[in-house]
Amino acid sequence: MLAIQMKKIKFWAFLVLSIPPISLSISAQDGDLDIPAIGDRVSGVISLEQEKAIGSQFLKQVYAQAPIINDPLIQEYTELLIYRISETSLVKDRDFKLVLIDDRSLNAFAAPGGIIGVNAGLFIHADNEGQFASVIAHELAHVSQRHFARGILRGQDTSLASALVIISSIALAIVSNNPTAFIAGPAALAQEQLRYSRVFEREADRFGFNNLINAGYDPKSMGEMFENMAKIRRLSGDIPPEFLLTHPVTSSRINDAFNAADQVGVDGGKTNSPEYQFIKGRIQAKYFNRNANAEAFFKGENEKKSTIQNSISLVTALTENRKFDEANQILSKLIESFPKNLILQTIKAEILFEAKSYDEALNVVNSILKVAPNNYPASVTKGRILAGNGEFLLAEQVIRDQLIKKNQNPNLWLLLSEIQRSAKNIIGYHMSRGEYYLLLGKDLEAMNEFQFALRLVKNNFQVTESILTKINEIKKNQIRR
Numbered sequence: 001m002l003a004i005q006m007k008k009i010k011f012w013a014f015l016v017l018s019i020p021p022i023s024l025s026i027s028a029q030d031g032d033l034d035i036p037a038i039g040d041r042v043s044g045v046i047s048l049e050q051e052k053a054i055g056s057q058f059l060k061q062v063y064a065q066a067p068i069i070n071d072p073l074i075q076e077y078t079e080l081l082i083y084r085i086s087e088t089s090l091v092k093d094r095d096f097k098l099v100l101i102d103d104r105s106l107n108a109f110a111a112p113g114g115i116i117g118v119n120a121g122l123f124i125h126a127d128n129e130g131q132f133a134s135v136i137a138h139e140l141a142h143v144s145q146r147h148f149a150r151g152i153l154r155g156q157d158t159s160l161a162s163a164l165v166i167i168s169s170i171a172l173a174i175v176s177n178n179p180t181a182f183i184a185g186p187a188a189l190a191q192e193q194l195r196y197s198r199v200f201e202r203e204a205d206r207f208g209f210n211n212l213i214n215a216g217y218d219p220k221s222m223g224e225m226f227e228n229m230a231k232i233r234r235l236s237g238d239i240p241p242e243f244l245l246t247h248p249v250t251s252s253r254i255n256d257a258f259n260a261a262d263q264v265g266v267d268g269g270k271t272n273s274p275e276y277q278f279i280k281g282r283i284q285a286k287y288f289n290r291n292a293n294a295e296a297f298f299k300g301e302n303e304k305k306s307t308i309q310n311s312i313s314l315v316t317a318l319t320e321n322r323k324f325d326e327a328n329q330i331l332s333k334l335i336e337s338f339p340k341n342l343i344l345q346t347i348k349a350e351i352l353f354e355a356k357s358y359d360e361a362l363n364v365v366n367s368i369l370k371v372a373p374n375n376y377p378a379s380v381t382k383g384r385i386l387a388g389n390g391e392f393l394l395a396e397q398v399i400r401d402q403l404i405k406k407n408q409n410p411n412l413w414l415l416l417s418e419i420q421r422s423a424k425n426i427i428g429y430h431m432s433r434g435e436y437y438l439l440l441g442k443d444l445e446a447m448n449e450f451q452f453a454l455r456l457v458k459n460n461f462q463v464t465e466s467i468l469t470k471i472n473e474i475k476k477n478q479i480r481r
Contacts, residue, residue: 048093051112051113051146051148052112052113052114053113054112054113054148055097055111055112055113055114055115056113057441058111058112058113058115059097059099059111059113059115059408060439060440060441061441062099062101062117063099063410063439063440063441064440064441064442066099066101066102066103067101067102067103068099068100068101068102068410068411069100069101069102069120070411071100071282072376072377072380072381073279073282073343073346073347073377074100074123074279074282074283075098075100075376075377076375076376076377077275077276077279077343078098078100078118078279079096079098081129081132081133081136082096082098082116082136082140083096084215085133085136085137085140085211085212085215086140087215088211088214088215089137089140089141089144089207089211090141090144090145090207090211091114091140091143091144092144093114094114095114096114096115096116097113097114097115097116097408098115098116098117098118099115099116099117099118100117100118100120101117101118101119101120102120103119103120103121104119104120104121104124104287105119105121106119106121106122106124106125106229106232107119107121107122108122108135108136108138108139109139110139110140110142110143110147111148112148114143116136116139116140116143118136120283120286120287122135123279123280123283123284124280124283124284124287125228125229125232126225126228126280127224127228128221128271128272128276129217129270129271129272129273129275129276130212130217130218130220130221130224130269130270130271130272131221131222131224131225131228132276133212133215133217133221134208134209134212134217134221134222134225135225137207137208137209137211137212137215138204138205138208139204139208140208140211141203141204141205141206141207141208141211142200142204144207145200145203145204145207147200147203147204150200208222209222209260213264213266213269216269216270217269217270217271218261218268218269218270218271219260219261219264219266219269220258220261221269221271222257222260222261223254223257223258223260223261226254226257227254230251230254274308274338274341275341275343277307277308277309277312278308278309278312278341278343278344278347279343280309281308281309281310281311281312281313281316282312282313282316282347284309284313285298285312285313285314285316285317285320286316288313288317294313294317294320295314295317295318295320295321295323297317298310298313298314298317299314301313301314302314308334308337308338311330311331311333311334312334312347314327314330315327315330315331315334315347315351318330319350319351319354322354324351324352324354324355327351328348328351328352331344331347331348331351335348340371342368342371342372342375342377342378343377345364345367345368345378346365346368346375346377346378346381348364349361349364349365349368349378349381349382349385350381352364353381353384353385353388356388358385358388358389359389361381361385362382362385362386362389365378365379365381365382365385366382369382374401374402374405376402376406379398379399379401379402380399380402380412380415382395382398383395383396383398383399383402383415383419384415386398387418387419387422392419392420392422392423392425393423395419396416396419396420396423396425396428399412399415399416399419400416403416407435408439409439410436410439410440413432413433413435413436413439414432414433414436416428416432417429417432417433417436420432426456427453427456427457427463430449430450430452430453430456431449431450431453431466431467431470433446433449434446434447434449434450434453434470437449438470438474443474443477443478446470446474447471447474450467450470450471450474451471453467454467454468454471
């Protein structure tokens with residue numbers, strides 16, 4: 001049984017994934033929801049551009065304080081799933097920013113500016129892709145209905161400053177691991193927003209449920225996810241996760257979800273995918289109890305029931321223990337069943353890289369990139385392989401190509417800086433570190449990196465101007481604060 005850690009990253013009431021105890025029936029009357037029109041009135045309080053700016057500040061604080069998963073395969077899978085589900089949602093601006101939190105507790109959240117956060121624990125507790133998708137659909141509804149802006153509109157203080165106070169309170173809760181940090185805001189404002197958060201959650205459930213169906217998933221997936229949450233509550237005894245204290249799962253809630261699925265008149269639908277099982281298996285191995293023998297455990301599980309999920313968990317555990325040949329043997333059997341699966345091919349390249357079989361690993365990633373040019377996990381793996389083989393300039397170019405579209409990804413800037421340091425490109429190293437710290441909202445550290453790089457530059461006018469521009473931007477930001 002997986003232990004449930006009690007550390008929490010808890011967000012403002014309607015930002016946190018909740019799916020509260022209400023009916024999900026798509027025939028529910030809208031009258032008691034009191035849903036305002038989403039238009040000029042909301043935008044008059046906080047525009048879409050202001051929401052993005054607030055979201056950008058929020059993202060920096062999360063990056064700086066919360067443990068972030070640095071796994072391109074998990075990142076790519078989750079991003080693609082979000083975009084796929086969003087195609088049947090009401091979200092108009094699908095410029096999402098995904099944050100993967102390195103925490104095994106069950107949680108997900110939506111924040112201003114299209115930010116979607118997912119804890120590793122969501123993969124652990126969602127048995128299949130349908131259940132996972134039901135949570136994502138719920139979060140996308142928060143984004144499409146602009147719940148953050150509407151929450152500010154409904155509050156007694158509708159200023160943008162209040163929105164920034166809320167974001168700061170969220171960040172404080174993350175830093176301190178103390179959900180009561182939210183109390184720092186004005187009590188009246190907090191009470192009003194909490195009151196309306198229940199309305200927003202009900203609305204997010206309704207829109208999310210419809211989206212889940214339109215995306216082709218089994219309507220029962222949401223009810224099944226509720227059952228999983230109820231099980232977590234029962235097993236947690238007297239110390240339930242904070243998430244379930246604030247969002248209890250009742251038997252009527254579960255029944256309502258299944259009744260809604262029966263009423264919709266849709267039979268079947270997608271429940272799972274090999275890709276979800278690969279990612280879930282990978283995460284389960286990474287979060288296995290460190291005091292136990294993960295390899296022995298997953299060998300036993302694989303012998304009892306040889307599923308693709310158990311197999312990937314075993315491959316991950318074997319790789320962690322540097323038993324590369326054995327890991328490759330199991331992986332090869334999976335590749336025989338799924339010869340064109342890019343996740344499996346990337347895992348193969350990762351194992352070969354860890355085994356320092358650089359040429360063979362490079363052949364694998366190049367084969368992937370022929371089929372899927374600029375594939376993110378394969379490109380990151382290729383960059384690491386090239387750097388491991390001493391081909392630093394080529395490695396740097398591969399990562400820079402990824403930064404064209406993912407320049408807000410701190411993990412990529414950090415990897416680039418490590419490659420540049422290995423190549424003794426000290427100016428490049430400090431500039432990339434500066435970009436990394438900027439994304440984390442650590443302006444002082446970023447300033448130090450850029451100033452260090454500036455002292456090293458001699459007769460390169462273009463690089464000098466680039467560094468000075470960054471330094472001036474940081475100074476302007478500090479003045480505005």
